[in-house]
Amino acid sequence: MSETITPMIGFIGGSGVYDLDGLEDRTWVKVRTPWGDPSDEILTGTLSGVRVAFLPRHGRGHPTPPSALNYRANIDAMKRIGCTELISLSAVGSLKEELPPGHFVIVDQFIDRTFAREKSFFGTGCVAHVSVAHPVCPRLGDALEDAARRIALPVTRGGTYLVMEGPQFSTKAESLLYRQWGCDVIGMTNMPEAKLAREAELCYATIAMVTDYDCWHPDHAHVTVEQVGKVLFGNAEKARAVVKTVVPLLGARRDPCPAGCDRALDHALITAPDKRDPDLMAKLDVVAQRVI
Ligand SMILES: CSC[C@H]1O[C@H](OP(=O)(O)O)[C@H](O)[C@@H]1O
Ligand SMILES: Nc1ncnc2[nH]cnc12
Helix, strand or coil, rough: CCECCCEEEEEEEEEEECCCCCCEEEEECCCCCHHHCCCCCEEEEEEEEEEEEEEEEECCCCCCCHHHHHCCCCCHHHCCCCCEEEEEEEEEECCCCCCCCCCECCCCEEEECCCCHHHHHHCCCECCCCCCCCCCHHHHHHHHHHHHHHHHCCCEEEEEEEECCCCCCCCCCCHHHHHCCCCEEEEECHHHHHHHHHCCCCCEEEEEEEEEECCCCCCCCCCHHHHHHHHHHHHHHHHHHHHHHHHHHHHECCCCCCCHHHHCCCEEEEHHHHHHHHHHHHHHHCCCCCCC
């Protein structure tokens, strides 16, 4: 008989999603990490008998911009509190006519154009190279698709999310370039989040919620926060409905990840044990606990 796990499903709420309703035993918990403080306290509780955790990515009230987020602390904190998988709920701009505001995309690829963020838990004193060829967990993607379809959301399975540094929105030339690259949606937060989730051996998937057509569209010359905001809160309500549907679908017991997200570090560490830096190894206590 194969070993089963008792999961805790972690949600990272993006713009417009600062709380989760409907949880039993709701508690906001302060979590400290060796990488600094996460964006906010983490809300824990149960939904349909399944343990869940929720972190508002930008903090409650949205005080922190994408480039200033401590992505390492956020991922470490979610794992430290017990999460086995992470689902990101993210606002995005659309780079395709057929993905209008209000549409949901379960992305499966990313292009990382960010440049001002800490992108790895590893480094001098413990070098590791994980594969992110397939950065999204297909089991989580299947569950999100199933959930979205059950509640009749307009949803597309698969798509490439271009991650820009921000905080400004794109120039028109950039937006047109990303369309030529075949990207589907654009946002500012899912990298390095997805890479760090993989390093921490957490399954990761995103439900990207379209708020605007960015600036490439002939009928939409600019993106503005006002325009995004009008769609954002409707999308956030739908995101909460996805959460309530996906949690029982994933359930309270399951097999280890069929895609191996939970074993990503099996062959990733290259620094010889006697060359490893004890201080860094101590910081990796939770992220790399399975292999160190
Ligand atoms: C308020 S629009 C721009 C903002 O929204 C997205 O954030 P998140 O992924 O956390 O929903 C986007 O990436 C920008 O950070
Ligand atoms: N057009 C856009 N560009 C970047 N991030 C976004 N988040 C929502 N809309 C966006």
